[in-house]
Amino acid sequence: MAKPTQIQLSHGGGGREMAELIGKIFFDAFDNPILRREEDAAALNLSGQTAFTTDSFTVAPLFFQGGDIGKLAIAGTVNDLAMMGAEPQYLSCGFIIEEGFEIDKLKTIVSSMAKELEKSGAHIVCGDTKVVPKGCADGLFINTTGVGRIVRPGISVRAIQPGDAVILSRDIGRHGAAILTAREGLELESELTSDCATLWPVVQQLLAANIDIHAMRDATRGGIAAVLNEWTKAANVGIDVEEKLIPVCDEVRGVCELYGFEPWDLANEGTFVIALPKQAAEAAVEIMQRHGGCDSAAIIGTVSDEHAGKVVLHSPWGSKRYLELPQGELLPRIC
Amino acid sequence: MPELQLKQLYDGFRDPETINELARQIKQWASQLTEPVYMMEVCGGHTHTIMKYGLPQLLPDNIHFIHGPGCPVCIMPKERIDQAAALASIDDVILVTLGDMIRVPGSQGSLAQFRAKGCDIRPVYQPLDALKIAQENPTKTVIFFAIGFETSTPMTAVLLEQAEKLGLENLLFHINHVLVPPAIDAVMADQETKVNAFIGPSHVSVITGSKIYQPTVDKYHTPVVISGFEPVDVMQSILAIVKQKVEGRAELENQYQRAVTEQGNLVAQQKVDKFFEVRDSFRWRGLGPIPSSALKLLSEFAHRDAEIRFAARLPVKEIDDHKACQCGDILRGKANPKDCKVFGRGCTPQTPLGSCMVSSEGACNAYYRYAGVE
Numbered sequence: 001m002a003k004p005t006q007i008q009l010s011h012g013g014g015g016r017e018m019a020e021l022i023g024k025i026f027f028d029a030f031d032n033p034i035l036r037r038e039e040d041a042a043a044l045n046l047s048g049q050t051a052f053t054t055d056s057f058t059v060a061p062l063f064f065q066g067g068d069i070g071k072l073a074i075a076g077t078v079n080d081l082a083m084m085g086a087e088p089q090y091l092s093c094g095f096i097i098e099e100g101f102e103i104d105k106l107k108t109i110v111s112s113m114a115k116e117l118e119k120s121g122a123h124i125v126c127g128d129t130k131v132v133p134k135g136c137a138d139g140l141f142i143n144t145t146g147v148g149r150i151v152r153p154g155i156s157v158r159a160i161q162p163g164d165a166v167i168l169s170r171d172i173g174r175h176g177a178a179i180l181t182a183r184e185g186l187e188l189e190s191e192l193t194s195d196c197a198t199l200w201p202v203v204q205q206l207l208a209a210n211i212d213i214h215a216m217r218d219a220t221r222g223g224i225a226a227v228l229n230e231w232t233k234a235a236n237v238g239i240d241v242e243e244k245l246i247p248v249c250d251e252v253r254g255v256c257e258l259y260g261f262e263p264w265d266l267a268n269e270g271t272f273v274i275a276l277p278k279q280a281a282e283a284a285v286e287i288m289q290r291h292g293g294c295d296s297a298a299i300i301g302t303v304s305d306e307h308a309g310k311v312v313l314h315s316p317w318g319s320k321r322y323l324e325l326p327q328g329e330l331l332p333r334i335c
Numbered sequence: 336m337p338e339l340q341l342k343q344l345y346d347g348f349r350d351p352e353t354i355n356e357l358a359r360q361i362k363q364w365a366s367q368l369t370e371p372v373y374m375m376e377v378c379g380g381h382t383h384t385i386m387k388y389g390l391p392q393l394l395p396d397n398i399h400f401i402h403g404p405g406c407p408v409c410i411m412p413k414e415r416i417d418q419a420a421a422l423a424s425i426d427d428v429i430l431v432t433l434g435d436m437i438r439v440p441g442s443q444g445s446l447a448q449f450r451a452k453g454c455d456i457r458p459v460y461q462p463l464d465a466l467k468i469a470q471e472n473p474t475k476t477v478i479f480f481a482i483g484f485e486t487s488t489p490m491t492a493v494l495l496e497q498a499e500k501l502g503l504e505n506l507l508f509h510i511n512h513v514l515v516p517p518a519i520d521a522v523m524a525d526q527e528t529k530v531n532a533f534i535g536p537s538h539v540s541v542i543t544g545s546k547i548y549q550p551t552v553d554k555y556h557t558p559v560v561i562s563g564f565e566p567v568d569v570m571q572s573i574l575a576i577v578k579q580k581v582e583g584r585a586e587l588e589n590q591y592q593r594a595v596t597e598q599g600n601l602v603a604q605q606k607v608d609k610f611f612e613v614r615d616s617f618r619w620r621g622l623g624p625i626p627s628s629a630l631k632l633l634s635e636f637a638h639r640d641a642e643i644r645f646a647a648r649l650p651v652k653e654i655d656d657h658k659a660c661q662c663g664d665i666l667r668g669k670a671n672p673k674d675c676k677v678f679g680r681g682c683t684p685q686t687p688l689g690s691c692m693v694s695s696e697g698a699c700n701a702y703y704r705y706a707g708v709e
Contacts, residue, residue, distance in 0.1 A: 257345065259460070260383075260695060307708070310708075312708055315351075315388060315389055316349075316351040317351040317354040317355055317358075317388075317393070317566075318351075318355070318392075318393070319388065319389025319390065319392040319393060320389060320392070320708045321386070321387070321389050321704075321705040321706065321708055322704070322705065322706075322708055324703075324704045327684045327685065
């Protein structure tokens with residue numbers, strides 16, 4: 001009998017089919033000694049302060065320009081660790097697969113996960129697979145949890161101080177715009193790629209150069225508008241940003257123009273923001289610009305003790321306004 | 336020839352030097368005004384531009400903006416949302432509508448809340464998406480909840496034309512298309528109105544032509560300047576209005592000449608005329624019933640009219656806004672969003688009491704998002 005090309009409910013049943021799926025697809029791609037032990041739980045050697053995070057990925061479409069849900073699931077969790085100054089070490093990985101999902105697509109996604117893992121050196125050491133009946137999930141959901149060794153303790157939103165400079169690592173809004181253009185219904189032709197990337201290598205460079213980082217955060221859902229607003233509220237400070245210093249590529253701007261969005265509200269998956277003492281800012285930007293993917297890194301603003309809890313966006317012609325948190329679903333303007 | 340980049344299309348319209356020079360000229364002319372200018376930007380898109388780009392901060396104190404009724408979401412009365420919700424609640428119905436509409440509160444909740452309860456409600460990016468949904472769901476009835484001013488009516492007409500051509504019987508329409516000129520008349524009919532100039536909605540004029548505002552100029556002796564949506568467009572239009580006021584003129588001017596002609600898009604106008612006729616009256620949120628201010632399907636397309644097909648199931652009770660909500664006064668230009676007692680407190684974009692707070696084009700939403708930096 002020919003091997004099934006689609007996921008069957010039996011692939012999640014705990015029997016032979018499940019063992020084959022896990023052995024042939026997951027273990028081959030994520031191969032490492034801890035995983036191969038196949039115990040109920042991974043036994044890890046952790047030392048010192050450890051960062052621990054989890055995230056679930058439910059993106060539609062699963063494949064987009066510049067990545068797929070697998071790359072996203074690894075980069076997303078690894079980046080959450082990196083933003084705490086932690087070296088990503090061990091990840092868990094849970095798959096919820098809809099019955100009928102093509103096995104070839106699953107292989108592509110898993111291989112993209114394995115490739116992304118290499119960039120941080122982290123390993124998947126445990127996992128879980130569930131198959132749900134057709135209609136109960138949108139193709140594939142992935143959950144990843146990660147732990148990492150904190151290399152530089154004290155990087156925290158609470159360390160942000162008035163006078164700090166705010167650095168943006170690269171141009172914004174690419175992931176949100178790439179997903180939008182790939183969505184059925186928009187049918188936009190575009191060369192735009194998501195910024196989806198693992199950030200640990202660049203963070204490692206900054207830490208190695210002993211840059212005094214107060215806070216770091218990757219600007220995922222809600223874009224930089226969300227990060228900056230969260231910072232102002234958590235640290236009880238104000239942040240002033242200059243619109244003309246925020247890099248936005250033409251295609252992202254085009255999507256925003258067409259649909260009435262603003263680039264600071266759009267999601268990113270490989271872009272981060274740093275708050276650090278003003279005197280350290282230029283050295284940090286220089287290191288980032290030398291590193292791949294961050295050539296447009298720039299100082300975009302300053303932390304202040306005015307307008308506590310608010311982000312103020314300064315226009316190139318001298319007016320200013322609050323940069324609010326994005327609201328609700330991203331829906332296009334009507335006319 | 337090198338390919339034209341998108342950036343080239345808007346960069347000049349957001350050029351800081353041009354904006355600052357226009358601000359300087361406006362100030363110079365405005366110093367000669369004998370009375371303040373209260374200009375109504377009828378269109379929510381202009382409200383959005385004015386607030387988003389912080390234009391009032393560049394202008395002298397004798398220039399005031401009044402935010403008019405030109406946002407299709409803001410002016411939708413609750414009973415029409417209730418009708419949409421009632422349609423969506425019928426078994427095997429898929430309700431399709433545009434953007435922000437799903438967040439507007441009806442008396443029983445918003446369409447987003449009805450969607451969460453299990454109704455099949457789909458926001459789309461363009462009306463023609465409804466065609467595909469109808470084709471892919473032949474056993475269901477797809478109802479397009481059509482909204483918008485003269486700008487978006489032709490797109491509904493094209494959708495209807497396609498449905499007819501393909502003989503797609505499961506695509507119906509609930510028509511809520513409204514017209515700008517009667518709304519302007521309703522605003523000006525108020526004896527207390529301060530409005531003495533208009534920034535004209537240019538996307539409407541792309542379809543209808545600039546000619547539709549000539550009666551406004553003649554009847555009320557107010558300048559009307561049809562304006563584009565970029566900050567330079569709006570600043571140039573403000574300058575034109577101030578000049579007219581200083582020189583004692585009241586004329587129709589077309590700042591948006593790159594897209595608007597006197598006659599407009601005749602093909603689009605023909606398509607609208609082919610499928611629609613003017614309703615006797617339509618109730619606007621905040622403004623009440625306005626005669627001849629909206630469209631309905633021509634009787635020969637009654638087979639596609641959800642208002643007729645499902646008449647028995649549609650609630651017709653007229654429902655006013657929350658007592659504390661001043662959307663009506665704001666749409667009439669009698670109040671500013673910040674005058675409203677619930678603005679930013681009981682009424683926020685997350686928990687809107689009135690529709691001006693829901694839509695990204697609404698005056699309250701624009702004030703909430705962009706204004707307030709001291």
